[in-house]
Amino acid sequence: MQSRNPFFDDLSRLMTSAAGVAQGARTEAxxxxxxxxxxxxxxxDFVTREEFDAVRDMAAxxxxxxxxxxxxxxxxxxxL
Numbered sequence: 001m002q003s004r005n006p007f008f009d010d011l012s013r014l015m016t017s018a019a020g021v022a023q024g025a026r027t028e029a030x031x032x033x034x035x036x037x038x039x040x041x042x043x044x045d046f047v048t049r050e051e052f053d054a055v056r057d058m059a060a061x062x063x064x065x066x067x068x069x070x071x072x073x074x075x076x077x078x079x080l
Contacts, residue, residue, distance in 0.1 A: 047055075
């Protein structure tokens, strides 16, 4: 029959608590670092992926409209 050793019980509880504290510290450090990176990018006029995608889509639409207008002008000039 095994008896419980209070030393190992206390050590186990201490290690479990330490792991929880370490996980909390890690989460807090990640949040702080993520915030620092976002501020740094904002200060250096970097754009977000969403902003980049929106501008790229606008440019593609403008190109398509330009091509359509060019073709329309060519057709009108041909009729003259």
